[in-house]
Amino acid sequence: METFKGKVWVLGDDIDTDIIIPTDYLALETVDDMKKYAFSPLREELAGLIKPGDIIVGGKNFGCGSSREQAPEIIKALGVRCVIAKSFARIFFRNSINNGLLLIENSDVQGVVKEGDEIEVNVGESIVCGKMSYEINSLPDNLLEILNAGGLVAAMRKKNGKEV
Numbered sequence: 001m002e003t004f005k006g007k008v009w010v011l012g013d014d015i016d017t018d019i020i021i022p023t024d025y026l027a028l029e030t031v032d033d034m035k036k037y038a039f040s041p042l043r044e045e046l047a048g049l050i051k052p053g054d055i056i057v058g059g060k061n062f063g064c065g066s067s068r069e070q071a072p073e074i075i076k077a078l079g080v081r082c083v084i085a086k087s088f089a090r091i092f093f094r095n096s097i098n099n100g101l102l103l104i105e106n107s108d109v110q111g112v113v114k115e116g117d118e119i120e121v122n123v124g125e126s127i128v129c130g131k132m133s134y135e136i137n138s139l140p141d142n143l144l145e146i147l148n149a150g151g152l153v154a155a156m157r158k159k160n161g162k163e164v
Contacts, residue, residue, distance in 0.1 A: 002123040006055035006081045009046065010115045011039075015058050016065030017092065021074050034070060035077045052079030055119060057110050059085060063092025072096035082121060084109050097143050100151035108134045 018041065025037040038047040056075070062085035063071060072095050075083065082102035096103050106127060113119060113129050120128040124138030139147070149155035157163055 003120065004053070004081055005118055005120045006053045007051065008113050008115060008117045008119055009050060009054060009056050010110065010113060011042070011056060011058040011062075013059035013086075014061045014064055015042070017063060017068050017071040018065055020063070020071040021068070026068070026070060031070060031073045031077045035074045038074045038078060047078060050078045050080060053081050054079065055121070056080055056083045057085070057113055057119075058083060059110055060087045062086075062088050063096070064089040067091045067095065069095050069099065072099045072101045076101045084121075084127065086110060097146055098152040100147055100149070100154070102147055104136050106134055106136055 019039060021034055021038055022041055025034050028034045036047050038050075040047065062083060071092060075096075076099055080101070082104055083096070084104045084106050086107045087105060088096075088103055093103055102123070104121070104127070109119070109127055109129060112132060117129065122128070124144075125136065127134045127136055138144075146152050146155045149158050154163075
């Protein structure tokens, strides 16, 4: 089991892929070029404030909208350690796993954390916010294997003996 702590950024419900990365910036050459525009329709300065290891806490339906893979790629490129939300859009959930971004469903945390709080995540077990602990479900082993490898391509390369 992996345990980590991170600073919290609190977002609301229905954070769609157009909020995560607006269409206008998809033509930029790389994800690193795009990441500075992440969440700009919501808060123009947010991408510049997020630091490696930080945690995003959202509401329901996080990642709704289009199926663009750049959305989880950009969140990961910002250094976000995981996204905790009440619920995730299905295609965003799968794209995130395939790109090595940990997502955790929890319906309690958003209501108790404030932006800037530090929380502890015990993967597959709990989220600790101050003196409160919230149980979380474990992901299936095959999804953990993909996450631990850094994404689906890396996991398949490892499985086939072609690690880079």
